[in-house]
Amino acid sequence: MKQMPLLLFSVLLLLVGCKKEPEKIAEIEPVETVVPQVEYTISLQPYNGVWVPKNYVDSLKVSRSPFASSKFLKGINSVVIAAAPEESKTPIKIYYGTEGEQGMIIQKDAEPYISYNTLDGTVEERLFINNNLLTFNLNGHKAELVRVAEVANAKDESKGVNDVTNRVLFDNKSYSCHCPDLGGFTTNIKLNADGTAQNLFGYDNYEVATVFVSDIYPMDKIYFKNGSEWGKSYHYKLEGDKIRLFDMVINDEGAIDIKPFCVLEETQFFKLTPNEKQAYIEENKRSLDELVVSHYGEYATMGDMMEITGVLSSLREQKDNLSFYMFVAGQIYKNKMADSSNPIGESLGISADDYFYHIFLERPELFYAYLGADKTPYIQRRLRQAVKDRLQLENDAADGTRYADSLYNVHIQYCKGYEWSVKSVFK
Numbered sequence: 433m434k435q436m437p438l439l440l441f442s443v444l445l446l447l448v449g450c451k452k453e454p455e456k457i458a459e460i461e462p463v464e465t466v467v468p469q470v471e472y473t474i475s476l477q478p479y480n481g482v483w484v485p486k487n488y489v490d491s492l493k494v495s496r497s498p499f500a501s502s503k504f505l506k507g508i509n510s511v512v513i514a515a516a517p518e519e520s521k522t523p524i525k526i527y528y529g530t531e532g533e534q535g536m537i538i539q540k541d542a543e544p545y546i547s548y549n550t551l552d553g554t555v556e557e558r559l560f561i562n563n564n565l566l567t568f569n570l571n572g573h574k575a576e577l578v579r580v581a582e583v584a585n586a587k588d589e590s591k592g593v594n595d596v597t598n599r600v601l602f603d604n605k606s607y608s609c610h611c612p613d614l615g616g617f618t619t620n621i622k623l624n625a626d627g628t629a630q631n632l633f634g635y636d637n638y639e640v641a642t643v644f645v646s647d648i649y650p651m652d653k654i655y656f657k658n659g660s661e662w663g664k665s666y667h668y669k670l671e672g673d674k675i676r677l678f679d680m681v682i683n684d685e686g687a688i689d690i691k692p693f694c695v696l697e698e699t700q701f702f703k704l705t706p707n708e709k710q711a712y713i714e715e716n717k718r719s720l721d722e723l724v725v726s727h728y729g730e731y732a733t734m735g736d737m738m739e740i741t742g743v744l745s746s747l748r749e750q751k752d753n754l755s756f757y758m759f760v761a762g763q764i765y766k767n768k769m770a771d772s773s774n775p776i777g778e779s780l781g782i783s784a785d786d787y788f789y790h791i792f793l794e795r796p797e798l799f800y801a802y803l804g805a806d807k808t809p810y811i812q813r814r815l816r817q818a819v820k821d822r823l824q825l826e827n828d829a830a831d832g833t834r835y836a837d838s839l840y841n842v843h844i845q846y847c848k849g850y851e852w853s854v855k856s857v858f859k
Contacts, residue, residue, distance in 0.1 A: 473539050476515035482592040483511040483566050483577035492600050496670045498642045499652045510592035512584045527590050529643045593642045599625040611694035673698035727849045789822045796843050800850035
């Protein structure tokens with residue numbers, strides 16, 4: 433029994449000696465996490481548009497003279513920006529006068545910069561936009577440009593200054609004038625903001641000078657054109673509702689001078705009060721056709737009344753000529769193939785009836801005025817039938833509501849006083 437504790441102690445030592453050592457676990461070195469750098473950008477689309485110097489536009493609205501305002505176009509004339517969605521940078525066009533060069537809008541830390549070339553190299557300046565105003569540093573001075581269009585002129589993106597000039601000076605206006613050297617009395621002359629023109633003495637577009645680097649005479653200038661061909665040019669002055677045109681001449685002293693040529697007068701009849709309209713009619717009714725006088729309240733411009741009077745007078749002289757409506761087309765659309773010396777217009781590639789149907793659509797009051805005044809049954813039947821035939825073709829091609837019905841509703845409301853003539857055509 434005395435040996436028992438010694439035995440237990442020996443067994444315990446044996447068990448301890450036989451205990452398995454734990455396996456060592458390999459140490460894992462920590463891996464460094466790399467976070468990709470994200471370059472944050474903003475959309476450049478709010479900067480899109482055609483931008484011109486604000487000082488020029490403000491001056492033009494007051495002076496109404498591109499020549500007087502051109503001092504604000506000595507640096508950048510216009511900037512054209514058309515950034516696509518999601519673009520972080522975009523090429524732009526910068527115009528100096530009529531010459532353009534490439535620039536860029538880039539971003540640094542989500543802030544836009546305008547990049548352009550100078551004699552000293554490429555310059556990058558911070559670009560700001562606020563309340564439709566684009567600003568940046570230009571050669572040490574603050575440039576402020578105002579947006580004048582959302583997109584550039586489709587025919588010529590350099591025309592930003594021209595387009596805003598046309599819009600400020602001539603938009604939504606109609607003129608008439610008596611210019612013997614340009615065909616006599618002309619009405620409904622319109623100079624549109626995009627440079628196109630109507631009834632402009634045979635020309636279909638115009639251009640107002642905005643750059644006066646080496647102009648001979650210090651005065652505003654306008655060019656009348658056909659397509660890309662330059663026609664006549666005149667100096668001009670805006671006075672109230674008149675455009676005074678001047679020819680350039682050499683005076684007796686051998687110096688360059690100007691002389692008055694003719695005057696275009698704004699004729700917006702609808703702006704007059706009822707009493708002013710009545711006074712104008714009383715003063716001019718002897719020179720207006722009685723049909724026009726009886727419906728004077730329906731005309732938008734004084735030029736309209738003079739035009740219809742002139743055409744009605746010519747129509748009465750031509751009423752025995754079955755192609756008299758070609759004469760109407762010549763008077764309204766200035767078709768050189770159909771005028772007073774050639775009322776039939778035989779060499780035209782379009783039929784007389786098609787021409788008159790166009791007049792029926794574009795100037796229905798003229799159509800119905802003659803239809804109600806002429807006493808020749810054959811001509812009346814011919815006119816009605818020409819229109820009805822073409823209306824039927826439109827109806828056959830239309831879906832849903834009949835074309836003639838919709839047109840009838842427009843004509844019956846627009847051509848007040850001619851209701852009987854309207855019904856005789858459509859019913």
